[in-house]
Amino acid sequence: MNVFYEESGSFKTGSVVSKTDASLQVDTQHGKRVKLKQANVLLEFTSPLASFLDEAHVLAAELELDFLWEVAGSEEFDFDALAVEYWGAKPTPLQLAATVMTLASAPMYFYKKGKGRFKAAPEEALKAALAGIEKKKREQAQIDAWVEELKAKQLPDAIRSPLMSLLWRPDKNTLEYKAFDAASKATGLAPVKLAREVGGIPSVPAYLMAGFEMECFPKGTGFGKYAPATAPTDLPAAGVAAFSIDDAATTEIDDALSVTDLANGNKRVGIHIAAPTLGVEPGSDIEKLVFARLSTVYFPGDKITMLPDDVVSAFTLDEGKPCPALSLYVEVTPEFEIVGYENRIENVEIAANLRHHTLEPLFNEDTIATDPGVDYPFKRELLWLHDFAVAREKFRGKYDPTRPQGVDYNFAVNEGKVSITLRKRGSPIDKLVSEMMILANCEWGRQLGEAGVPGMYRAQSMGKVRMTTRPEPHVGLGVPQYAWSTSPLRRAADWVNQRQIVSLIRGEKPEFAQGDAMMFALLRDFDATYSSYLGFQDKMEHYWCLRWFGQEGVSEITATHIKEDLVRIDGLPMRTRIPGLPELNRGDQIRLQVIRIDELLLEIEFRFVGKVGHIEAELSEEEEG
Template identity: 70%
Template sequence: MNVFYEESGGFKVGSIVSRNDASLQVDTQHGKRAKIKAANVFLEFSSALGDFLPMVEQLAADIDLDFLWECCPDDEFGYEALAADYWGHAPSAAESAAIVSRLYGAPMYFYKKGKGRYKKAPEEALKAALAGLERKKREQEQIEQWVVELKAGQLPEAIRSQLMTLLWKPDKNTLEFKAFDQAARELNLPPLRLADKAGGISSVPDYLMAGFMLEFFPKGRGFGKYELPALPEDLPLSPVRAFSIDDANTTEIDDALSVQDLPNGNKRVGIHIAAPSLGIGLDSPLEKLLLSRLSTVYFPGDKITMLPDDLVEMFTLKEGHDCPALSLYVEVTPEFEPVAYENRIEKVHIAANLRHGALEQFFNEATLACDPGVDYPFKQELIWFWQFAEALEKRRGKYDPTRPVQMDYNFDVVDGKVLITLRKRGAPMDKLVSELMILANSEWGRMLAEADIPGMYRAQSMGKVRMTTRPEPHTGLGVAQYAWATSPLRRATDFINQRQLMSMIRGEKPQFEQGDAMLFAILRDFDTTYSAYLGFQDRMEHFWCLRWFSQEGISAPTATFIKEDLVRIDGLPMRVRIPGLPELARGDRIQLSVIRIDELMQEIELRCVGVLGHVDAAEDEASEAEPETGEADGQAG
């Protein structure tokens, strides 16, 4: 005797060898002996074992599901009764098995209620299920059509419109993703390669920008609706004539400087910071905008400002205007020793916006060492400020004329061509601005701490930099505390610190008091966001460095060894790993050969072909250098 039974979601047949109440031993049609549960057996038959399943499958294939569903009673039923009704006679074993197989294989039509027992699906539920099945069929056909197009190098319009989302933040439930993913797997290509093969990547910078915008600016670069505040009218006008020093493209001019002679032979230095906090009210739409962006984003050839252009225009320290400012006045002796500090909330006349490109040819290390007698704006003030800056650097314990020179890099992109220029870190203009900003940030941090008002500080210890709301030493800069307060047009931390300072100066209750959870939340969000913005800037700069190689026809660059397999490409802000380097010492210069550049995947393959010599390597990792680079537009600091 043979049995027809269920196992592992399908039906099988076997010849009975032995049986007991709970189980049977059978020989399958393939000659394998198996133990099966008696509860899984549907029926017994005596016909030839090898012919039974093909006969059942043929009979089942001829059973129309819709007709079978109509034959079923509304109540629960057993397959035996349905088989008798359907066939119109006492069914054979094969006919009964065919009914079982058809019921089992159509769960949309028939709900299983127990072994061999079913209940027909309600008409509305069946219609909905069939419609869903038809929809899935049409969707799968659409997916297959898109896959064919993608594999042929064509980009379907539906996928083109979603391409950046598919590459950066895919929804794996969409048809577009399923088609794109299937095509990529069948072609054995990374998704980005497939997108490029199908003509979906117009440029790598556009691709990188699209991913960044999806993550941080999903509504676009615009600011939406807002009302511009009124400029404060009751501020006293300072008698000083201040000037700023910035790159040519800087629009958010946060800081300016002035110097006056005092009757006692000392000088009064003015550090004047733009004061948008005088116009942006608490809980205002503009404040919400500021706290949503948290910082200006810089990248080669462009930037996304933290504040709207027309608001920046109101508060930037613009040449020829009397601008609202938070000023720190420092009385300085002829020996360049700061002896007194005073804060003022005022208007300051900005006499000039000096620009690096125009000024550097006259104000540099060579002209300071040997004055050629050429006059230029604010010459005497700039020379004195440079001397004061060197004194401040010595005061911090960071003056070291023997220290290897580090370079800063400026990127300019015009019509797809990149220009990478170097600027020596610690050059007179940079040192002048950076030392005065370090002085202001450290002193304002000290004042907030003495007033027991929290702020946002940068701290460094054991080589690690972090944000904190309490003053802690910054060993890299050599100061007891370092608050960020000199870039309120470009960083939310500086804006909030400015508000806290304004409250301190006016003797008012600060927006945030010690232990305020909201201040911690803003600090956390800023730290995460600012790091992400810098990461995006690094990725964009990395691409333009790769483009520079091919643009300039560079096939044999040189590099300086740092450690292990890490080198720094000479003349570029680019560090890469090169496997298989010979035994080298830090500072060794090596000759490289470019093997392969893949701009799309942002990869470069280099090979070391020789050692050129040794230089004293500038320190790359020991300290946080960002504030000392000055407040130049487009730089981290």
């Protein structure tokens, strides 16, 4: 005697060795002896064991599912009862096995209710299930067609539009993703390389920008609708001739300076900061934009501003007009000792917007050391401010003329061609502006702290920089506190601090009180977002450095050793690791050969050629660490 039974969802056959009321010992067709519960046996048969299952499968394939479903009715049934309806009065064991196998293999048509028992699916449910199957077939056919196009290096129109989303933030449930993923696996190309092969990446900057916008500007970089801001016109006039110093591309001019001779022989230095908060109400549309964007994003060739152009235009410290400003006046003796501070909210007349490229040839270390007698705007004020700046640097304990100065890098991108120029750090212009801003940020931070008004501070201790709402020392700058306050057109931290300082000056309730949850949330978001923006700037600068190698046809270049296998490429803001370097000292110069550049993947590979010399160079805090 043989049995046909179900085990773990599969149908099997075996030859009965022994049998009780509850169980059986069975030898399977593969020679294995198993113990079965009587309840698992669906039928007994005497025909040959070896061919039974194969013949049952063949017969099951011939059954008409739709007809089976029609004759099944709406009530639960046993498979053998339905077999009688389908085959006739006495179905054979093969016909019975074929029937139950067919029922079990069609869950859309028949719901399983127990051993050998089923129920036909309702008509609406069956139609929906069949429609779903047809949809899946159509979708798979579409996926297959797209895959073939991609393999042939053709980009389907349906994939072209969402391509950047597929690369940066894919929705794995979409047909487009499934097709692109399948094509990537079939071709052995990483998704971004496949996108390049099929012409889906017009340029690397566009590709990088798409990823950045999806992460930081998911709704786009436009500002949408907002109530406009109006600069106040009823502020008292400052009565000074102020000037700003910025590079040629700067449109968000946040700060300006003035120098006034006092009757007692002292000088009064004015540090004038653009005051957009004077024309923007707390909680307004524009302030919501500030708290959403948190900073201007800078990168070679372009920028994404924190504020709309019309707001910037209304409050930037443009030449030839009075501008709303928050001013810190500092009284300084001839010995550069500070003897008094005064805050004012006023209109400041901007006499000139001085630009680096025109000022630096006239105002530099050489012309300060040996005056050639050439006159230029605000020469007297600039020379005195430089001496004051040196005194402030000494006061902070950071003056060291023997220390080698590092460099900054300026990127200019024009029609896809990049120019990278070096600018020596610590020039008279840099020193003058930075010392005045440090002075203002330190002093306003002190005033906020003493008044118990929270602000956004940068603090540094034990080599780590962090943000806090209370004044703490910034060891790197050598100041007891440092509250970013001098760039309110470009940074939300400065915007918040300006609101707090204005309330302090006016004797009003500050927008943010101690312990304000909103202040902590803004500080956290600003810190994270600002770091993210800087990371994107670094990534874009790295790309343009790679582009420069190809553009200039550079195959060999020198680098300066920092530590271990880390080097800094000379003339570029690029650090990289060179595996297998010989023993080197910090500051050793080496020659490197360019082996491979992949601009899309932001990769460059060098080979060590040899040592060429040694230089003493200033290292950044990151490199020192």
